[in-house]
Amino acid sequence: MDETIRAVLRDNARLPGDVDALRPDDDLYRAGLTSHASVNVMLALEDAFDFEFPDALLKKSTFESIAAIRSALESLDVDDPNLAGR
Amino acid sequence: MSAGGSLVGAALKGALLADGILVESGVPGLYQRSEVFESVVRGVESAARSAARYVGGFEPLRFLPPIMPRETFVKTGYLRSFPDLIGSVETFEGGDAEHAALLRTADAGGDWTQALSPSEVTLCSAACHSLYPHLAGTLGAGGRYLELQGFCFRHEPSPDPVRMQSFRMHELVHVGTPSSAVAHRDAWLERGLRTLRDLGLPVEPVVANDPFFGRAGRMLAANQRATELKYEIVCAVTSTEKPTAIASANYHEDHFGSPFGILAEDGSPAHSACFGFGLERVALALFAVHGLHPGGWPAEVRDRLRP
Numbered sequence: 001m002d003e004t005i006r007a008v009l010r011d012n013a014r015l016p017g018d019v020d021a022l023r024p025d026d027d028l029y030r031a032g033l034t035s036h037a038s039v040n041v042m043l044a045l046e047d048a049f050d051f052e053f054p055d056a057l058l059k060k061s062t063f064e065s066i067a068a069i070r071s072a073l074e075s076l077d078v079d080d081p082n083l084a085g086r
Numbered sequence: 087m088s089a090g091g092s093l094v095g096a097a098l099k100g101a102l103l104a105d106g107i108l109v110e111s112g113v114p115g116l117y118q119r120s121e122v123f124e125s126v127v128r129g130v131e132s133a134a135r136s137a138a139r140y141v142g143g144f145e146p147l148r149f150l151p152p153i154m155p156r157e158t159f160v161k162t163g164y165l166r167s168f169p170d171l172i173g174s175v176e177t178f179e180g181g182d183a184e185h186a187a188l189l190r191t192a193d194a195g196g197d198w199t200q201a202l203s204p205s206e207v208t209l210c211s212a213a214c215h216s217l218y219p220h221l222a223g224t225l226g227a228g229g230r231y232l233e234l235q236g237f238c239f240r241h242e243p244s245p246d247p248v249r250m251q252s253f254r255m256h257e258l259v260h261v262g263t264p265s266s267a268v269a270h271r272d273a274w275l276e277r278g279l280r281t282l283r284d285l286g287l288p289v290e291p292v293v294a295n296d297p298f299f300g301r302a303g304r305m306l307a308a309n310q311r312a313t314e315l316k317y318e319i320v321c322a323v324t325s326t327e328k329p330t331a332i333a334s335a336n337y338h339e340d341h342f343g344s345p346f347g348i349l350a351e352d353g354s355p356a357h358s359a360c361f362g363f364g365l366e367r368v369a370l371a372l373f374a375v376h377g378l379h380p381g382g383w384p385a386e387v388r389d390r391l392r393p
Contacts, residue, residue, distance in 0.1 A: 034339070035309040035313075036163075042302070042305055061312075
């Protein structure tokens with residue numbers, strides 16, 4: 001799941017640094033994630049994992065780290081499409 | 087209530103209309119204004135200018151037209167966040183034949199605007215938007231401080247007179263570094279509160295968010311509140327339960343610096359902040375709090391509204 005999240009970040013987060021160098025708990029906003037880019041990340045995650053975030057999760061902290069995104073997806077029982085059928 | 091008493095609440099609109107201070111146009115949120123109303127608006131402008139003069143360092147006041155270049159408008163990002171509020175100007179570019187067809191459509195009650203095409207201008211959504219292209223390049227030490235005023239358009243038709251479609255903002259803008267922009271926003275929030283309290287208005291600061299559009303907008307709004315980028319100064323005007331924002335203090339980060347190529351002294355994208363007085367809303371708050379007849383307002387309030 002982390003790898004799919006990283007792929008979404010690479011394409012949408014417009015971070016100045018290398019996404020692969022980020023640890024799961026690193027603060028994405030400190031790494032350069034802007035408010036508008038975080039919206040693109042949110043929409044791209046919905047596309048990649050084929051689900052919709054409930055309104056309660058449409059907030060800054062949901063997207064503050066790779067680990068936070070993973071825990072939000074797990075709390076919604078979202079399946080990683082790249083692992084489907086394995 | 088006597089003419090000098092408080093009109094805060096739903097009764098304000100009827101009183102303003104009965105006195106001819108505002109005249110309804112037939113379209114919600116669009117009013118003609120009496121000389122009395124306009125004199126109060128100019129008084130609020132005077133109070134805002136006095137506050138800016140007291141601080142010093144602002145470039146000469148610039149008055150902006152109610153329309154702006156389309157290209158500039160697109161660069162502001164307003165289209166992305168507030169598509170439901172915008173206004174774009176369309177004009178007729180056809181010849182005699184197209185004109186005749188347009189009139190036939192109009193006479194038949196049809197949609198004659200189909201014959202129009204987008205012009206090179208849009209309506210201004212915020213006064214400071216017109217400014218940013220003029221600031222491109224590298225700023226000197228300390229950045230720049232600008233004072234400006236202009237008509238704004240927001241398409242949010244409402245029967246509430248505090249929500250006008252066409253209104254003026256008087257803005258104090260700074261472009262510079264992240265720390266100087268935040269300092270400008272915070273200092274003007276305090277100064278704005280003092281200026282409005284000196285006019286006898288019971289105002290309070292609140293953390294606020296812009297009315298961003300759609301699902302993406304819900305997240306932008308939550309982010310804006312979480313990071314406390316925007317403060318509003320609110321006052322009970324037409325409702326005591328839901329006070330009205332009559333001024334706002336905004337830190338934009340590099341939202342304008344980046345797209346408009348405005349650079350801080352060190353070459354990084356400039357950060358900006360603005361403080362805006364909503365001139366009509368402050369005027370309405372004054373009528374609500376002090377009554378319909380400015381001649382009877384407290385002397386210290388009238389003094390501060392004098393040019």
